Amino acid sequence: xxxxxxxxxxxxxxxxxxxxxxxxxxxxxxxxxxxxxxxxxxxxxxxxxxxxxxxxxxxxxxxxxxxxxxxxxxxxxxxxxxxxxxxxxxxxxxxxxxxxxxxxxxxxxxxxxxxxxxxxxxxxxxxxxxxxxxxxxxxxxxxxxxxxxxxxxxxxxxxxxxxxxxxxxxxxxxxxxxxxxxxxxxxxxxxxxxxxxxxxxxxxxxxxxxxxxxxxxxxxxxxxxxxxxxxxxxxxxxxxxxxxxxxxxxxxxxxxxxxxxxxxxxxxxxxxxxxxxxxxxx
Ligand SMILES: Nc1nc2c(c(=O)[nH]1)N[C@@H](CN(C=O)c1ccc(C(=O)N[C@@H](CCC(=O)O)C(=O)O)cc1)CN2
Numbered sequence: 001x002x003x004x005x006x007x008x009x010x011x012x013x014x015x016x017x018x019x020x021x022x023x024x025x026x027x028x029x030x031x032x033x034x035x036x037x038x039x040x041x042x043x044x045x046x047x048x049x050x051x052x053x054x055x056x057x058x059x060x061x062x063x064x065x066x067x068x069x070x071x072x073x074x075x076x077x078x079x080x081x082x083x084x085x086x087x088x089x090x091x092x093x094x095x096x097x098x099x100x101x102x103x104x105x106x107x108x109x110x111x112x113x114x115x116x117x118x119x120x121x122x123x124x125x126x127x128x129x130x131x132x133x134x135x136x137x138x139x140x141x142x143x144x145x146x147x148x149x150x151x152x153x154x155x156x157x158x159x160x161x162x163x164x165x166x167x168x169x170x171x172x173x174x175x176x177x178x179x180x181x182x183x184x185x186x187x188x189x190x191x192x193x194x195x196x197x198x199x200x201x202x203x204x205x206x207x208x209x210x211x212x213x214x215x216x217x218x219x220x221x222x223x224x225x226x227x228x229x230x231x232x233x234x235x236x237x238x239x240x241x242x243x244x245x246x247x248x249x250x251x252x253x254x255x256x257x258x259x260x261x262x263x264x265x266x267x268x269x270x271x272x273x274x275x276x277x278x279x280x281x282x
Contacts, residue, residue: 002225002251007143010150011263015059018270022060025277032277033062034092034118034269035084039077040070040100044232048266049096055266061273064090074103078111085113091280092118092273097168115279118272121167129175136272141173143264144205144226145180151253153203153224155180161197163187163214163241164207169228173205194218206241216246225254228261 022032034056038049049065056063064087066080077095084093093116099105109117114124120138128135148155160182164170174184187197198204198218206214207228219225225248229241240257248254255261 002248002254004248005147005151005226005253005255005260007147007255007260007263010147011143011267013150014146014267015055015270018267018274019059021274021278025274026060030277030280031060031062031089032091032273033064033087033089034094034273035064035066035087035090037066037068037077037080037084037093037095039068039072039096039103042098045096045098052094052266052269055270056273059270061270062089070100072100072103074107077103077108081108081111085111085116090116091276092116092269094119094269116276118269118276120172120272126167126172129172132179136276137176137268138168138172139268139272140169140207140228140261140265141176142268142272143261144173144228145176146268147226147255147261147264148203148224153253155182155203158182158202159200160184160203160205161187161201162205162207163194163198164205164209164228166207169207173207173228177203177205204242208241210241211239212241212243214242214247216243216248216250219247219250221250222252223250225251226261227255227257230257230262 036049036052053063084090093112109121114122117125117136120136125136155177160177162170162174165186165188174186177184187194195218199220201223203224205226211231211233227240227242231239233239238258
């Protein structure tokens with residue numbers, strides 16, 4: 001039976017360290033500030049945004065909330081971003097995704113100053129990651145890497161299979177694993193014989209957004225399984241992208257859903273915001 005990788009516990013430990021770092025910054029007259037922008041009424045986004053605001057309060061980050069209606073135009077959102085780019089109280093800007101259809105997500109992400117891009121989605125920060133000199137790294141993949149490190153899992157020479165090729169998780173986590181000297185395979189909807197690819201992995205990172213798509217009996221005995229999926233099934237139940245029970249019987253270590261990668265995402269957002277504030281006093 002696999003060891004459970006407790007994302008909640010790791011996140012809580014790191015948040016303690018972040019709280020201490022912020023207290024030290026405040027003695028130098030710097031209070032890290034994060035602008036959180038939500039456009040529209042998406043139920044999951046509302047939950048994530050309120051979790052982010054609460055996390056900011058807990059660690060001592062000034063959180064500047066902007067809740068805009070679902071019919072906000074792209075020009076209005078770009079105007080707000082311009083103002084936040086120039087606001088000296090703000091070290092990080094976060095626009096919650098997904099955005100409503102009338103707004104071009106790429107244009108919005110590119111409008112955020114790369115120096116305040118604590119989500120790590122701006123092409124400048126993506127490019128820094130590609131060349132192995134990251135500044136701000138996307139929070140979910142960054143959280144995955146911190147979890148692996150905290151659990152003592154070394155990727156050097158390992159076969160890592162990433163299932164999913166999104167800009168937010170799949171592609172960046174693959175680059176981060178490569179930087180840790182893993183041999184990385186990215187699988188996606190057109191991949192042939194996914195079961196065999198997953199079965200070859202020492203470490204599986206599942207980020208497809210399809211409930212329990214990765215079957216437990218595909219997992220190589222002793223492999224590590226990181227499940228990035230947070231899928232709502234029915235009214236209340238959350239499941240990952242991996243069939244947890246059968247996978248846990250074969251894996252050496254596995255993340256649960258909820259309580260695995262999810263809590264790390266917001267923790268790394270706090271970390272990036274503190275890093276951005278620290279950079280202002282260099
Ligand atoms: N601007 C961004 N938008 C989105 C991001 C992002 O990193 N930046 N990621 C996701 C959503 N997300 C953060 O925004 C996020 C997802 C899940 C969790 C989390 O803690 N999940 C819990 C379960 C919470 C629940 O009950 O729903 C868990 O897995 O234990 C935090 C943040 C898309 N948009």
